[in-house]
Amino acid sequence: MMKLLIVDDEPVILETVEAKMRKEGFTTFVADSAEEGMRLFRRIKPDLVILDIMLPQRSGFDFCRAIRKDSNTPIIFVSARADEADRVKGLELGADDYVVKPFNLGELAARVKAILRRSTGEPVREVIESGNLRVDPRSHEAWIDDRPLNLSPKEFALMYFLGRNVGQVFSRETLLDRVWGREAFISGRTVDVHMRWLRIRIEPDPTNPTRLLTIRGVGYKFTG
């Protein structure tokens, strides 16, 4: 789970930003001063810092410099001033983005995600090959013997997941959790149905599966 450190001396901003980021699924830590922020930073090692420039005593710029000394953690500056000089100074100190108050919370969240996406690098998206089956997440295509399967989004996600875990059995619950997502309130029957679609796609005889096997009482597994 991604950890965010939010540093701002205005309680209202702190609260609203924290609430929003929580809702977006981040783990948040807050500080209302540079000192406290620095302490927290060292302790929790956040994945990204949202930092107000105007802090009492030490400014955000100082804070940024201090962080940059021994870390590449992405930093987003927040400022009440739309000053281009500040902006440049921030970027030059190694900030990754610069947002001017009053900002849109959705926008801020979008930028946080964009930067994390960039800095953590794209999630590993490599081609899966298993027997005569090939799955390419980059082009979002799948083939059997160069014959393109036309998978629906969910079918593709399921196939890709199974392809990355050949031979392993997964319960419906686990599949819902890992393919559908944690928040999915969906009956386990749904998994059955999708397995059926997938069998129709990749099994020569869907009635007698040879690769997408049912492990009765447990779940399903994909054997290469």
Added chain:
Amino acid sequence: MMKLLIVDDEPVILETVEAKMRKEGFTTFVADSAEEGMRLFRRIKPDLVILDIMLPQRSGFDFCRAIRKDSNTPIIFVSARADEADRVKGLELGADDYVVKPFNLGELAARVKAILRRSTGEPVREVIESGNLRVDPRSHEAWIDDRPLNLSPKEFALMYFLGRNVGQVFSRETLLDRVWGREAFISGRTVDVHMRWLRIRIEPDPTNPTRLLTIRGVGYKFTG
């Protein structure tokens, strides 16, 4: 010995870049304005120019144009904006590469070397050709079978980006991030609409796209 001209109005950037390039064995000259840069350029005839787009008074674009009038000296643009439109504009003006702040000094040095190495060869500002489609960022024109498509700026930027990444799927989010730029905070719907314009331009039957495909639930991709 290779001579580099660095033009930027931010003293700190000027210093850090200069220090790095010296360490890499280049002879450096710096200017903090377009005028000064132009003067130096004529006098020292550098082998490559590193140029900030945002300069006071005359913009880097103007500078670039002026240089290109009577020289092929490679130019690397540096900008705080990751806007694809800027990128296209830069390449079209004859820039050889385009680096977004905050940049990694090592990366910048690597690019400088790469460009100098092939300064006799072909530059980065490549013409894209894919099937019967051709996109030329320098003239800002695109054709299908020598029939000129009249692309709007955004259409062109989008087409150019997709053309450089044939076969890859991009989410609306990613497209907004990489084509519109990190300043952009706009709805994903906008991407749809531009895709439609583009389809009208490049697809024989825009209702049944064959090259600019929708990947439902994921995004879009351009297949050569």
Added chain:
DNA sequence: GGGATTTTCCGAAAAATTGCCCAAGGAAGG
């Protein structure tokens, strides 16, 4: 082996999501 029980599979239809088209408002640039 036979019957009961559990689990999975099938067919179809409802529900939800997503993308496309159309049109209008606004911004930018000449």
Added chain:
DNA sequence: CCTTCCTTGGGCAATTTTTCGGAAAATCCC
């Protein structure tokens, strides 16, 4: 001021996802 281009939103259509009841299959227990 006019034109072009960008952005947004509503309504509609198509696809996809999910649900459900009953049939089939596997397992268990005797």
